[in-house]
Amino acid sequence: MQASKFLAIEWWKRWLWSFVRLVLVAGLAFVILFPILQKISTSIKDKTDLYSPIVIWVPEHFSLDNFRQVITIMDYWPTLGNTFLLSSLTTLLTAISCALAGYGFSRLKFKGSNLLFMGVMLTILVPPTTILIPVYLNLKDFTLMGLIPLLTGGKSLNLLNTYWPFILTSLTANSMKAGLYIFIFRQFFRGIPMEVEEAAYIDGAGIGKTFLRIILPNTVPAIMTVLLFSFVWQWNDSFYTTTYLTTSKVMSIQISSLPYNLGIMLSDGANSKVDPFYQSMVQDTGILLAILPLIIIYIFVQRYFVESIERTGIVG
Amino acid sequence: MKLTAPLRTSRRTYSQRKAIYGFLYVLPWLLGFLFFFLVPLIASFRFSMSNIEANSNGIIITYAGFKNYVEALTVNTSFNRTLTESISTMVVNVPLIVIFSLFLAVLLNQKFLGRTAARAVFFLPVILASGVIMNLESTSLVQAVNDSNAGGKAVSGLGSFELAQLMIQAGVSETIVDYLTGAVDRIYQIVSQSGVQLLIFLAGIQTISPQLYEASKMEGATGYEAFWKITFPMVSPLILVNVVYTIIDSFSTNDMTDLIRETGFEAFNFGLSSAMAWIYFLAVSLILLISTYLISKKVFYQN
Incomplete structure (x- = not known):
C-alpha cells in the first residue's frame, strides 16, 4: 500500500512536470513564431482588410498584390541573385581561410603562434565600429602598400561599391565575425585525437594531405555550423553592406530603403503622404520575402544542424 | 636526382615541417589581420587625436591632442x-x-x-x-x-x-x-x-x-x-x-x-x-x- 502511494506521487510529479514543460516550450515557441505568422497573415491581406474590424488573422479578401508590389519595388529577382552571389562567395572564402587558420593555430604550432592567437581574440573583442573609418578610407584609395599605383601609373583603386572589400576580407579571414569562426574551428580540431594525424603521417600522407583527406571529413559538423552562420549573418548584415556598397542591389540595403522607395513610388516622388498602415504592410511583406530563402535553407540544413551541433566542439 | 629529392625533403624534421606549414596556414589570416585590423586600429587611434580635413587633394591630418x-x-x-x-x-x-x-x-x-x-x-x-x-x-x-x-x-x-x-x-x-x-x-x-x-x-x-x-x-x-x-x-x-x-x-x-x-x-x-x-x-x-x-x-x- 505504502509503495503504491509513493509510486502514485512520483507519477503525478512527473506528469505535472511534463505538463509545465509543454506549456513553457509551446508558449516560447509561439513567441518566436508569432512575428513570422503575423507577417504571413499581413502579407496575404488585401488593402481593405487593414481597416476591417472583423479581420485579425485570416484575411477576408485574399490577395497577392503586396507580393507583386514588393517584387517590383525591391527589384526582387536581381537583388536575390546579387545577395546570393555575395553571401555564398564570402561564406565559402571565409570558411576556407578560417579552417586553415584554425588548423594552423590548433595543431601546427610554431614560435609565436600563441601570441598570434591573442590577436584573433583581439579581433573578436574590438567593436567593428572602432576600425570602420580607417578601413573605409583604405578601401577608397586602395594601394596595397604602394604597389598598385606603380602598375596603373599613380592612380589608386577605389574598391567601394564593388564586391572586392568582401572578397579581400573573407579571403584573409578578417570578414564579419571571422574571429569567432577561427575559434570554433580551432576548438574542434583540438578535439581530434593526435593519433589520427600520426597514423596518417606514418602511412605517408603529408601535412596538406592529412588536413584535406583526414581532418576535414571528420569536421563536417563544424564546417556546416560555420557555413550556416556566415551565410546568414552576411545575408542579414546591414553594417558592412551599407558602408561598402552604397548603390548595389543587395537584400539588406533594399529592405532598409523599402519604406522610402515605396513612398516615392506611391506619391510620384512628391512629399510622401502614404498611408502608414499600408506602408508598414508592404514592409512586412518585404521582410518576409527577404528571409524566405533563409528559412528554406534552414529547413533543409536544420536537422543536420540541430543534431550535430552537440559535437561541434564550440565548448572545447 | 631521384635519390636526392627524398633526401632533401627529409632534411627537415616532422615538427619543423609542421611549424612551417602552420605558419603558411595562418598566413592569410595574418595578412588580413595586419591590413584590415591592426593598421586601421592604429590609424583610428591617430584619427581620434587629430583634426581631419578632407579636400580635393586627399585628407590633411593635424595633431590636436585630446x-x-x-x-x-x-x-x-x-x-x-x-x-x-x-x-x-x-x-x-x-x-x-x-x-x-x-x-x-x-x-x-x-x-x-x-x-x-x-x-x-x-x-x-x-x-x-x-x-x-x-x-x-x-x-x-x-x-x-x-x-x-x-x-x-x-x-x-x-x-x-x-x-x-x-x-x-x-x-x-x-x-x-x-x-x-x-x-x-x-x-x-x-x-x-x-x-x-x-x-x-x-x-x-x-x-x-x-x-x-x-x-x-x-x-x-x-x-x-x-x-x-x-x-x-x-x-x-x-x-x-x-x-x-x-x-x-x-x-x-x-x-x-x-x-x-x-x-x-x-x-x-x-x-x-x-x-x-x-x-x-x-x-x-x-x-x-x-x-x-x-x-x-x-x-x-x-x-
Whole structure:
C-alpha cells in the first residue's frame, strides 16, 4: 500500500512536470513564431482588410498584390541573385581561410603562434565600429602598400561599391565575425585525437594531405555550423553592406530603403503622404520575402544542424 | 636526382615541417589581420587625436591632442546619453539572456515528444534576429496595432501588473520587481537574442557525463539538487563564455554604433567619430574585464 502511494506521487510529479514543460516550450515557441505568422497573415491581406474590424488573422479578401508590389519595388529577382552571389562567395572564402587558420593555430604550432592567437581574440573583442573609418578610407584609395599605383601609373583603386572589400576580407579571414569562426574551428580540431594525424603521417600522407583527406571529413559538423552562420549573418548584415556598397542591389540595403522607395513610388516622388498602415504592410511583406530563402535553407540544413551541433566542439 | 629529392625533403624534421606549414596556414589570416585590423586600429587611434580635413587633394591630418575626446564628452549633445543608455541596456540584458538560455538549454536537453521540432524552433532566432530585420521589426506598425486589436496587450499587461502587485505585497524590493516584470514584457527581445547562447549551453550540458547524474540519483538527489550541484558547476565556464559573447553581440546593433557611423559618414567628422569609438571601446572593455574577473572567481574547472 505504502509503495503504491509513493509510486502514485512520483507519477503525478512527473506528469505535472511534463505538463509545465509543454506549456513553457509551446508558449516560447509561439513567441518566436508569432512575428513570422503575423507577417504571413499581413502579407496575404488585401488593402481593405487593414481597416476591417472583423479581420485579425485570416484575411477576408485574399490577395497577392503586396507580393507583386514588393517584387517590383525591391527589384526582387536581381537583388536575390546579387545577395546570393555575395553571401555564398564570402561564406565559402571565409570558411576556407578560417579552417586553415584554425588548423594552423590548433595543431601546427610554431614560435609565436600563441601570441598570434591573442590577436584573433583581439579581433573578436574590438567593436567593428572602432576600425570602420580607417578601413573605409583604405578601401577608397586602395594601394596595397604602394604597389598598385606603380602598375596603373599613380592612380589608386577605389574598391567601394564593388564586391572586392568582401572578397579581400573573407579571403584573409578578417570578414564579419571571422574571429569567432577561427575559434570554433580551432576548438574542434583540438578535439581530434593526435593519433589520427600520426597514423596518417606514418602511412605517408603529408601535412596538406592529412588536413584535406583526414581532418576535414571528420569536421563536417563544424564546417556546416560555420557555413550556416556566415551565410546568414552576411545575408542579414546591414553594417558592412551599407558602408561598402552604397548603390548595389543587395537584400539588406533594399529592405532598409523599402519604406522610402515605396513612398516615392506611391506619391510620384512628391512629399510622401502614404498611408502608414499600408506602408508598414508592404514592409512586412518585404521582410518576409527577404528571409524566405533563409528559412528554406534552414529547413533543409536544420536537422543536420540541430543534431550535430552537440559535437561541434564550440565548448572545447 | 631521384635519390636526392627524398633526401632533401627529409632534411627537415616532422615538427619543423609542421611549424612551417602552420605558419603558411595562418598566413592569410595574418595578412588580413595586419591590413584590415591592426593598421586601421592604429590609424583610428591617430584619427581620434587629430583634426581631419578632407579636400580635393586627399585628407590633411593635424595633431590636436585630446580635443576630440573633450568634445565628445562635453560638447556633443547626444554622446553621453547614448553611451550610458546602450551600456545600461547591455548590463540589464546580459544576465537575463544568460539565465534564460541556461534554463532553456536544460529544458531542451530533457527527453520529450517533439524535442527535435522544439530545438529547430528555438534555434530559428539565430537566423531571424540579426542585422537589418531586427531593426525593422521594431518599427512595424501593423504588428503593433494588431497586438492591441487582438486584446493581447491588455491581457499581458494585466498579467505582469498583477504579478508585480503580488510580489510587492510579499515584500520583494521594488527594483527587483521592475526588473522581473520588465523581463516578462521584453520576452521576445530576450528570446530572439539567446539563440547562439542556447547552442553553447546545450552543447556544454551534453558533455557532462551521465554517470554523475546516475550516482546522484542513487544517493537520492532530486532533479533540482542535481541541477545546482552538477549541471550548474559543470557549465559555469560556459557562463563566462556566454557573458562575453552576449556583450560582444550587442555591438552589432545599438544606438551607439549608429551614432558613431552618423558622425563619421554623414557629418564627415572622422576625428570625433574615432574618438567616440575609442571611448566606447574602452567602456566596453572595462565592463568585460570586471565581469570576467567577477565570474572567473566563481567558475569551477575540473582540473
